Amino acid sequence: MKIHSFIKRSTFLIISFLTFNLGVQAQDYYVYVTAESEDEVALVKFDGKKASIEKTIPVGIWPAEIEGPHGINISPDGKYWYLSIAHGNPYGTLYKYSTESNEVVDTVRLGLFPASLQVSKATGLLYCVNFDLHGDMVPSTVSVVDPEEMIEIDRIETGVMPHGSRISSDGMFHYSVGMMSGELFEISTTKLKVTRKLSLDGMEEEKSSMGGMDHSKMDHSKMGHSMMTESAAPMYHSATKPTWAIPHPTNGKVYVAGNGSDEILEVDLDQWEITNRFKTGKAPYNCDVTPDGKYLVATYKGSGETGIWDLKKGEELPRIKNTRNVTHGVTISSDSKYAFISVEGIGGEPGTMDVIDIKNAKKVASVDMGKQAGGIIFWKME
Template sequence: MFAVLLGTPDVSAQSKSGRSYYVYVCAESDDEVALVRFGPSGTEILKRISVGSFPAENEGPHGINISPDGRYWYVSLAHGMPFGSVHKYETGTDQWVADVTLGMFPATLDIAASTGLMYIVNFNLHGLMEPSTVSVVETQSMTEIAQVETGVMPHGARLSHDGRWLYTVSMMNDKLVELNALTFEVSRQLDLGNPVGNGRVGMESVEVAGLVQPTWVSRPTPQGKVYVAGNASNEIFEVDLDTWMITRQFEETGAGPYNLDVTPDGRILVVTYKKDAAVGFWDLETGDELGRITTLRTVPHGVAITTDGRYAFVTIEGVGGEPGGLEIYDIETRERVGDVEVGKQAGGVAFWKMEP
């Protein structure tokens, strides 16, 4: 059971913890990244950083993440001509450092603290329905050192805490994929849906399902689980990493669960419902949805939870020419406690730091 809170007003514009929290937010249609602070004085944009190399073209900043030591941020420019790229910036100064060209439509990314290697899914949004790859990048030199074939339209890359395993989903053939992050080999795949047919791609036959259309997978929890958003099937899968089996399916979700994140203790799941303009909060012990809040704008996209587990930062794409948004939610009370307008089609969001 859950309480549906429609149009919940902002109950506070300030951080109740007394801390300030900093996040970077992508605006895909504006080729812009915003640095936002949420703290005792409210929510404010500290800086807007233009990204990309071709001012006359929309290059589409899509995925963003912070290096484990907090010194750099990395953003994928997905559109490309034809290949996309990832760019490295210094946090604080937000000065460009380097870039690397990757595959078709590089999207989400994560960086291993143990090795410094970065893993980026090449989503191949506009290409044929054929298996695509995960790029592996050495971040000091910004050199691509490997591409690993995974599935059709890979998305939602997240590493285990020890940096040994990368988890991603293949959106158009309904698979959860585990990649050995040290040997660059696919170790396990899990079917999430039943195939509806085979799609011919050149001389090869590729099994294409698309019943589930998974879009994101969570980082592994302390309890040894990952959670997968089934965007087309309107459900969330719980997968046990020891048995590599689906242990629960949360079916009473909002329409189009898209992105999700779990609190550091593995107790609460926060998920964006892209087609329902809402954010859901799930108790992972009981399997109950604790609350669902309607967002101020339509098309919620990304979610990032702070390292202290207190707040969830949610990006809102908006539609047409309207601005995107960033909304902040208190996870314990499930109330919206801040929001700010950002650039158009806000998507990728990455938590940087908190002070003090």
């Protein structure tokens, strides 16, 4: 009887232990994804096996027009999500939503085609680049917003068509790229000014000899690299065409997506120069680094693929083919296990979010949503 009782108790303890461990390991991941051609934002849940739409949130105020939700991010405390609506009359708008209700809290008008954005945990201010997609080829700005009052307090001039941007892990510096001027910009989040800029095309000397390249005086109507303006100054369009910048959490590097040169550029912050180049698939667009610092994940917009780079080895894992052909954005879970990829689709195709197991370089789930899935941000695990 004692042996039988011991076996029963032992079996019960083993089953309880396994059940407890499975319960601890089970995680739900939540991600917000914009559908730019539907004026929608999808809240997506991934339970470790399956991805599903928890809620679809209509955005914008003009039902008859496509306003284009573009950039999206979460407040450091997780209570709010911020959304840039790119197409305005003519200016775009920043929206503040509650993560509890997914309803609008407040708005503020920004510049031409506001795009990527983030709140600094050091200053509490929000920084949003004004991409100016449809404007003249002149330097644009980064808007600085007080997200509590939703008031724009400053605009900092950077390069031509500033696009992908992210803030350092300590919240002290904002990094962005000028897509057409081919530059990386560092902004002090406390001083609210550009502290350094770097030509990613190695064109500093040539630009200097051109008198600083006054873009406001150029004739961009012909859009030819060899054409001349009326003032005889040759037009400059970046060969690198950088579209994203992501600072590493610990190693003192910033990684830049070279959309035009098919590479990821590694910039050393101490030396303030390019120290490595990773040859990628066609037209890398967005990139992110795992919170543990081990991997960089990049979307290859031109080939419909996702690339994962082991940063210690400097090697790429097997590329993952995405569900559709125009791969856009990437965000990574806080446990560094999964990358969530937005894929635009073509024509009338729906947008899609793919889930990728980073360590194993394998697509494990996907879910369709509104057309032209673009901006994407990880919210939480629970």
